[in-house]
Amino acid sequence: MDNGESSTNNSSRPWESYNTVFTNAKAGMEGVDKEKVQRIVYELSKGSKYFQNEERKETLMKQKIEHMHDRSAKLSSSDLSNYQKVVDRRILELEATRDLSRIWLHVDMDAFYAAVETLSNPSLGGKPMAVGGLSMISTANYEARKFGVRAAMPGFIARKLCPDLIFVPVDFTKYTHYSELARKVFRNYDPQFIAGSLDEAYLDITEVCRERGLSGGEIAEELRSSVYSETGLTCSAGVAANRLLAKVCSDINKPNGQFILQNDRSTVMTFISSLPIRKIGGIGKVTEHILKDALGIKTCEDMVQKGSLLYALFSQSSADFFLSVGLGLGETDTPQARSRKSISCERTFSATEDEKLLYSKLAEIAEMLSDDMKKEGLIARTLTLKLKTATFEIRSRAVSLKRYTCSSEDILKHATKLLKAELPVSVRLIGLRMSQFSDEIRHSDPSQETITKFIVQKDFSRQNLDDNKIDASKNCLSNDESMSLSFDTHETSYDQLKDVLENEEQSQLDANKVPPNQECTRKEERPQVLEGDALLIKHKEYKPDTSHSMNDNSSAQNSEPVTLFLPIEPLFWIDGYKCNLCGIELPPSFVEERQEHSDFHLAQRLQNEESGSSSSTTPTSKRRILGKEKANSKPKKQKQSEKDDATCHLVLYYPHTISFQERTPEEMKMALNLIPPKLNLSPSNSLGEPKSLPSMSDILTSSRARNLDLKIQTLGPFFRVTGKNADTGGEIGRAEGVVRPWFGQGLVLHLDTIRLTKETMKMDKSVLGVGLYVGAVAIRHGYDCGCRTAQLLAIYDSDLYHSKLVRFYRRIGFEEVKEVSGSLIGDMADMLVWGGVGTRMDANIHHLLLKWSKVFLKSNV
DNA sequence: ATTTGAAGGACCC
DNA sequence: CACCAGGGTCCTTCATCG
Secondary structure, three states: OOOHHHHOOOOOOHHHHOOOHHHOOOOOOOOOOHHHHHHHHHHHHOOOHHHHHHHHHHHHHHHHHHHHHHHHHHOOHHHHHHHHHHHHHHHHHHHHOOOOOOOEEEEEEOOHHHHHHHHHOHHHOOOOEEEEOOOOEEEEOHHHHOOOOOOOOOHHHHHHHOOOOEEEOOOHHHHHHHHHHHHHHHHHHOOOOEEEEOOEEEEEOHHHHHHHOOOHHHHHHHHHHHHHHHHOOOEEEEEEOOHHHHHHHHOOOOOOOEEEOOOOHHHHHHHHHOOEHHHOOOOOHHHHHHHHHHHOOOEHHHHHHOHHHHHHHOOHHHHHHHHHHHOOOOOOOOOOOOOOOEEEEEEEEEEEOOHHHHHHHHHHHHHHHHHHHHHHOOOEEEEEEEEEEOOOOEEEEEEEEEEEEOOHHHHHHHHHHHHHHHOOOOEEEEEEEEEEEOHHHHOOOOOOOOHHHHHHHHHHOOOOOOOOOOOHHHHOOOOOOOOOOOOOOOOOOHHHHHHHHHHHHHHHHHHHOOOOOOOOOOOOOOOOOOOHHHHHHOOOOOOOOHHHHHHHHHHHHOOOHHHHHOOOOOOOEEOOOEEOOOOOEOOOOOHHHHHHHHHHHHHHHHHHHHOOOOOOOOHHHHOOOOOOOOOOOOOOOOOOOOOOOHHHHHHHHOOOOOOOEEEOHHHHHHHHOOOOOOOOOOOOOOOOOOOOOOOHHHHHHHHHOOOEEEEEEEEOOEEEEEEEEOOOOOEEEEEEEEEEEEOOOEEEEEEEEEEEOOHHHHOOOOHHHHHHHHHHHHHHHHHHOOOOEEEEEEEOOOHHHHHHHHHHHHHHOOEEEEEEOOOOHHHHHHHHHHOOOEEEEEEEHHHHHHHHHHHHHHHOO
16 A cells, blocks of 8 residues: 555646556666656546546455455464464475576567568668557557557557557568577477467577587577577577576566576575566566555565465465565476467457347357367367457356367357347457367377267268368368258267257257347247256267276276176075075065175175285375365264165156156167267277277177066156066166266266165076176166266165175275265265265266176177 | 366466 | 457366255
């Protein structure tokens, strides 16, 4: 709040309090009549919508500063001393990472765009000139800067400041060309240099310096003159131990100069001590003000002095950043080349409320964006609409699509929906952005057939496969193709099935949709689709789970499910009530108890089998160490649950129970033909492991060989798998569950019950055999629904039984996720859903199927 | 408890 | 006369749940 003198005479000289970016002294601004500039900028700005918005932002910032100030004032001295301990520890840790062995050079072309324009039109030389339009200037040459003209200044203001200013439109192809020339030079010094933008780069010149026995300064000189001779353009350079410092240094003797900061801790600290924080990349106007006005931090050195405040008031990562700045630390390694994360297109126009006009603008932008994506060969699944209202308020609205796309139709369709929801509104800018690119396309490795490519080729019968760039018009996945529901062709890909599903949904939407250029008459809102069927439709894009690729080897190796499920001495009840294995007596009416008992033997068997092989995966060891050091004292308590039938609760959530729809194995098979036969979803297909997963028909065929009659029924998201004795028709096992979205994981297969009836005992196959088949059908069903994960609850009944059960499921391929103990509030939901306490366990469906593939594929024979 | 998506901002050139 | 871009990245916060 120490605004000092300027705030006192606000009324007489109001422009002084109007802080624009142009006020900041940057290179080339020496000798500028700053007050005059500021006054002109103010005069031209005041009262405008833009200005009002700036004022609004200003007050917001003031509030933020005040809030921060208050918070800092409230800190007790014991708080501060605690945070000081954190700071001290952090300083030691950060200091330990200090690496003074590298020499980084930051090059920055001088007034790049302007310089290039002058190069291609020498008559511009010596005259004030700006690249950009009347609305916005990208770069001004140094002659123009003398007038106070600078980048990011609107053209009309610049013209006021410098009436003779020459405007040159931007021409990126030209700049790209010269940029490339300069980069060729950079490559000679560091083949892996990091391109910051067209006009700047970071070079690790450690090796060159060493090899040629030259200092950083000498290399910088040479590089700059080399750039000049290759391009005719001047540049400035900064040399320092890390990139952050190098960047600061390159600005010091701009233009056409350089500054070298010795790789020596005390030199660095001296340099940093007086450095205004604003010079640091990443600290902009807002942060500067907050730090300065609320905390009194002006120089980088202050960051260390007031470290405890920083850690008390900012997030860990921010505080870490600030502190490391204060210590003069920065990145010293060369990171992996980063690929772009989004692509966007936006246009400003005179604000309008005209919906028809807005829709047509939107269509243009969608088209442009689509074209750009096609040029780049990108497909993405998150679409963000950006609006700037007439009052300069920025809004963004995003949707994640079910499929990757780059087609303008898809983009426009969804963008229109987003825009429609905002109307009526007066808008001056519309932008569209696509993000969440498909990995398959992005790190496209021509030698590897990726799923996306597969689909792309399949859908549109491509010819030039070796073309790395995806040709737009044909290759892009479109949701709009009118697909018929023909299941007759084997060519139909799984994704096309989803197309069909989506189109069903889409056509519903379309019924509600009002064509952009028509009067909006139909106002009825789309009903929230929460019914089960919608859940099935709304599954995510289907792609290999790369995040688990690590597990693949292990799961492939220790997959001997065959032995696991081979019948060993089956359990049965002597005389109907006595266990043949241990002699315990349980009357036939004790169904549950008998079930548990047989499970017990099962688990025991497994334990014996397992005794040799140690389980290689310890789920908890994968935990990432997070900053939070909350001791999760989770009482692993029992508390017998009131064994509710979980299904009842679920029915409460989905009350539209009518009747189960029967799906015969034949129908299942038919659906399965939709899956491309060769499509291998395994992330590690390099290994010579089974190439295909057991299909539903594999499982069914295999089960029939075992005299098992399997059936799956579905009702919306619910499913029930029943296994019957093919001869007697008696039910011997069933699995029930639901396919539903789970937070952050798309759809999951929720396995509710797996129950084997006493009929099982009379079969000559082991309990496990039946259980496996019933389970496999359920898992496969989940797979077909697009689930990636299966979840179940290993019910807690008794210590012994529970641990065996957990071990059993783990052996199959499930991993413990959490304990549902009933002692935490959060467990209520789980208990309701699962109907008890126990251990929640998850499994990757793909891995399960992969693991089981041998069993079913073999027994097919 | 963990992860994700959405919205909004700050910042850079 | 009025007129303040467009392409990105990264961060934080919040919601959420059957």
